[in-house]
Every structure is written in structure tokens, then in C-alpha cells.
Amino acid sequence: MADSAQAQKLVYLVTGGCGFLGEHVVRMLLQQEPQLRELRIFDLHLGPWLEELKTGPVQVTAIQGDVTQAHEVAAAVAGAHVVIHTAGLVDVFGKTSPETIHEVNVQGTRNVIEACVQAGTRFLVYTSSMEVVGPNIKGQPFYRGNENTPYEAVHRHPYPRSKALAEQLVLEANGRKVLGGLPLVTCALRPTGIYGEGHQIMRDFYHQGLRLGGRLFRAIPASVEHGRVYVGNVAWMHVLVARELEHRAALMGGQVYFCYDNSPYKSYEDFNMEFLGPCGLRLVGTRPLLPYWLLVFLAALNVLLQWLLRPLLLYAPLLNPYTLAMANTTFTVSTDKARRHFGYEPPFSWEESRTRTIRWVQAMEGSAQ
Numbered sequence: 001m002a003d004s005a006q007a008q009k010l011v012y013l014v015t016g017g018c019g020f021l022g023e024h025v026v027r028m029l030l031q032q033e034p035q036l037r038e039l040r041i042f043d044l045h046l047g048p049w050l051e052e053l054k055t056g057p058v059q060v061t062a063i064q065g066d067v068t069q070a071h072e073v074a075a076a077v078a079g080a081h082v083v084i085h086t087a088g089l090v091d092v093f094g095k096t097s098p099e100t101i102h103e104v105n106v107q108g109t110r111n112v113i114e115a116c117v118q119a120g121t122r123f124l125v126y127t128s129s130m131e132v133v134g135p136n137i138k139g140q141p142f143y144r145g146n147e148n149t150p151y152e153a154v155h156r157h158p159y160p161r162s163k164a165l166a167e168q169l170v171l172e173a174n175g176r177k178v179l180g181g182l183p184l185v186t187c188a189l190r191p192t193g194i195y196g197e198g199h200q201i202m203r204d205f206y207h208q209g210l211r212l213g214g215r216l217f218r219a220i221p222a223s224v225e226h227g228r229v230y231v232g233n234v235a236w237m238h239v240l241v242a243r244e245l246e247h248r249a250a251l252m253g254g255q256v257y258f259c260y261d262n263s264p265y266k267s268y269e270d271f272n273m274e275f276l277g278p279c280g281l282r283l284v285g286t287r288p289l290l291p292y293w294l295l296v297f298l299a300a301l302n303v304l305l306q307w308l309l310r311p312l313l314l315y316a317p318l319l320n321p322y323t324l325a326m327a328n329t330t331f332t333v334s335t336d337k338a339r340r341h342f343g344y345e346p347p348f349s350w351e352e353s354r355t356r357t358i359r360w361v362q363a364m365e366g367s368a369q
């Protein structure tokens with residue numbers, strides 16, 4: 001990338017740039033990256049909001065494309081200095097087949113890596129996930145863990161498997177010679193459960209609560225903590241890593257970093273109520289209203305119903321065996337590796353993150369407030 005002596009401006013490519021995280025990364029780059037000359041936004045589904053971005057000083061290029069198509073990826077990467085690869089299928093609800101999840105998340109990532117090598121693009125930031133680590137299929141807790149905490153990462157579900165395989169490809173690609181002979185510098189960021197404006201699962205919980213008369217029913221013990229991180233802080237970490245990779249290649253290249261901020265450790269459901277409560281919903285029960293065995297049965301019933309109804313409609317409820325197991329296993333992160341390696345500090349405090357998310361829920365159509 002250009003050093004301070006050069007006036008050269010940079011070309012960034014964000015794959016998945018129209019997604020929940022991707023949109024925040026795109027907007028953060030436009031606000032916070034002074035070296036940006038062109039921002040390419042590559043996505044299967046382009047959002048109409050992109051048009052409003054084309055009035056600024058940075059050239060914004062929207063590219064409708066599919067990461068599973070190597071030639072489309074190669075065309076988008078050609079000439080880029082930095083690639084931020086967020087595109088992926090985030091499906092733990094059985095909406096897509098395991099093959100499709102693998103094709104997008106693994107082969108798509110392989111296509112991005114090869115495109116960087118062929119094009120001479122030297123810096124690649126990959127959006128990995130906490131799920132690469134866990135919770136594992138044995139339900140072992142990961143309590144205030146960090147990037148070096150020993151943990152048996154064992155996955156059967158196609159989503160975490162695909163993220164683990166893709167992350168491995170990215171880290172192994174670090175140091176490969178790209179066109180021109182210089183080394184590729186890669187880095188993987190592992191967000192915990194992201195929340196904030198645009199979070200579809202939060203939207204689903206909210207609408208479920210509205211359908212149930214303003215109530216949600218506790219299914220998970222309050223003692224089971226799940227790490228969460230605000231989308232704006234995750235976006236900032238991506239921007240900062242992309243900027244620092246060149247100057248700190250020896251330290252950061254081939255590394256993984258958890259995405260973290262000062263969001264409190266709570267159960268998944270109690271954390272959601274930080275935003276849904278002020279918007280008129282109530283979480284019924286100080287402990288799970290149903291015994292765990294019954295939840296397991298209902299989750300399995302949902303899988304059967306999904307299979308039976310598939311020829312007619314997509315039935316993909318929040319409760320299934322995987323989501324129940326995830327929600328019931330503590331997974332929290334406590335680390336400062338990103339601060340130590342590239343000076344990351346979360347720009348949004350917990351209070352700001354909470355306020356922004358509440359305002360977004362309140363603005364949702366059909367709000368109870």
C-alpha cells in the first residue's frame with residue numbers, strides 16, 4: 001500500500017459489502033480511510049442504499065457478483081490494494097444445504113485468495129467467526145478465553161466447519177508470492193455474536209415477541225453467558241487491520257484476532273432484552289419455563305417440520321438442535337491481542353452501542369414503542 005510519502009490512493013474491495021456487517025464496513029471505510037480512492041462493493045445482492053454513497057469524493061463501484069464464480073471474483077479483485085472478505089452464508093437455521101454453505105464459505109474464500117495472488121493484491125482481511133473455536137459439539141464452555149486458550153474445536157454443523165476451513169485457507173495463504181513477487185499478507189478476525197443496526201436475528205426475535213403479545217419466553221439459563229460485540233466496533237477493527245497490515249506485516253500476517261468491545265457478558269436472551277426491553281418486550285421467566293429435555297424435543301420437532309414442509313415452504317425457526325446447543329453453552333472472550341498488535345480500541349462504548357441498537361429497533365416497522 002502507499003506509504004505517507006506517496007500521493008497514491010488506494011483501491012479497496014469489500015466482498016459481502018451489502019450484508020449486515022459489510023454495510024457497516026463500507027460506511028466506516030468511507031468515513032475513516034483517508035487513503036481511499038476507490039471502494040468496490042461486491043455482493044450477490046446489491047442494496048439500493050449504495051446509490052447514496054456515489055455522491056462523495058471516493059469512487060464507489062457496486063459489483064453484483066458471486067464469490068463461487070472465480071472469474072467474477074478475479075475481475076473484482078484486479079487492481080485492488082486491499083480485500084476485506086466478509087461475504088458468506090451465515091446459516092445455522094437449515095435454510096441452505098451443507099454443500100451450498102461449503103461452496104460459498106470455503107470455495108468462495110479460495111477464489112478470493114487465488115484472485116489476490118493472480119492480481120498482485122497483497123492485503124487480505126477475512127471475516128472469520130468465534131464459531132471456528134466453539135462452542136464445540138461436546139458443549140464445553142469457553143469462559144473468558146483468548147486467542148491462545150486451549151479448547152477442543154470440534155464441529156459437525158456445516159456453518160462452523162466452513163468457517164474453520166476458510167480461516168485455515170486464509171492463514172495458510174499468508175506469505176504466498178503474489179503477481180510481482182511480493183508476499184500476500186493475510187489476517188482473520190473472529191467476531192463473537194455481532195449485534196447492532198441491521199441484525200436480522202434481532203429483528204426475528206423482535207417480531208416473534210410482537211406476535212406473542214409483547215412477550216418472549218426464557219429458554220436459556222441466565223447463567224449461560226454469550227459474548228457479543230457491536231457491529232460498529234467490528235467494522236472499525238476491519239478498517240484498522242486493513243490499514244495496519246502493511247506496516248506490521250511481520251507481526252499481524254497470518255494471525256487471528258477475536259473481535260471484542262465492552263459489551264457486557266450476559267445470556268444470549270438477556271443480552272437481546274437490553275434492546276428489546278426498552279422497545280416494549282418482556283422476557284417471561286427468571287429461569288427457563290420448559291425443561292431442557294422438552295426444548296430438545298421441540299428443537300428436533302422443528303427439524304422434522306422443516307423437512308416435511310420443505311416442498312411447500314421454508315420453515316426455519318430460531319429453535320433447532322444447533323441453536324439450542326449454542327445458546328446453552330457459555331462462550332465468552334477476554335483478550336487484548338488486537339490492542340497490543342495494532343492499537344485497536346473500540347470506538348463505540350457499550351452505552352453508545354446499546355443506544356444505537358435500541359433506536360434501530362424502535363425505528364423498525366410495527367414497533368411496539
Ligand SMILES: NC(=O)C1=CN([C@@H]2O[C@H](COP(=O)(O)OP(=O)(O)OC[C@H]3O[C@@H](n4cnc5c(N)ncnc54)[C@H](O)[C@@H]3O)[C@@H](O)[C@H]2O)C=CC1
Binds near residue numbers: 042045068088163190
Ligand atoms: N452475524 C454474526 O453474528 C457474525 C457473522 N460473522 C461473519 O461475518 C460475515 C458477515 O456476516 P453477516 O453480515 O452477519 O451476514 P449477512 O448475511 O448479513 O451478509 C453476508 C453478505 O454476503 C453476501 N453473500 C452471500 N453469498 C454470497 C456469494 N455467493 N457471493 C457474493 N456475496 C454473497 C450476502 O448477499 C450478504 O450481503 C460472514 O462471513 C459471517 O460468517 C462472524 C461472526 C458473527
Ligand SMILES: CC(C)[C@@H](O)CC[C@@H](C)[C@H]1CC[C@H]2[C@@H]3[C@H](O)CC4=CC(=O)CC[C@]4(C)[C@H]3CC[C@]12C
Binds near residue numbers: 219
Ligand atoms: C430459541 C432459543 C434457544 C434462542 O436462545 C436461540 C438463540 C440462537 C438463535 C443464537 C444463540 C447463539 C447464536 C450464534 C452465536 O452468536 C455465534 C454466531 C456466530 C456467527 O458467525 C454467525 C451467527 C452465530 C452462529 C449466532 C447465530 C444465532 C445463535 C445460534
